[in-house]
Amino acid sequence: IVLTQSPATLSLSPGERATLSCRASQSVSRYLAWYQQKSGQAPRLLIYGASNRATGVPDRFSGSGSGTDFTLTISSLEPEDFAVYYCQQRNNWPLTFGGGTKVEIK
């Protein structure tokens, strides 16, 4: 299953709303997760099961969608949110990742 993330880069200012998209080449039900990766760090799980926040994740992060279309929304960007975001599915093997969306400071 191929996951296509868009846009590749999102240029926004702190306080703005970020909307990231992940589209699957076939249905993954709700087995879709989102990760945040900062430079030099391992990815961090943000969202699992399409819409469930992982432990310790601020409520400005939210996920939605099912089937083939998913969205990660950051309601109001904080300085620490500028990073790369990946989606991942394991409805079927092989496990796959999207290509990532970089959220950069405008």
Added chain:
Amino acid sequence: QVHLQESGPGLVKPSETLFLTCAVSGYTVTNGYYWGWIRQTPGSGLEWIGSVSRGGAAYYNPSLQTRVSISLDKSKNQVSLKMTSVTAADTAVYYCARGDRNLDYWGQGTLVTVSA
């Protein structure tokens, strides 16, 4: 608290075999979950290498499956990766992680460079 720590040679010569281990603390690997390896080439995205279940069932990335083997070492509570016939294209940061539907714990990663 679950903690994963990768270790390995750092530098491997082309055509050689790469061995990496991931020491797990705070959780017994045979109690549940899948345990997997993911790599990331400099400036690129994440590539799943493979995962193994607590019972030893393994799944691999089709593009790597002829060269890769992942296993659990119950006595040491660790996860191992073996990759044969490495090339420069295998130069990457290698991460181990817990889970499959979602990967909730990750190691810090270890850089492997393939060079003569």
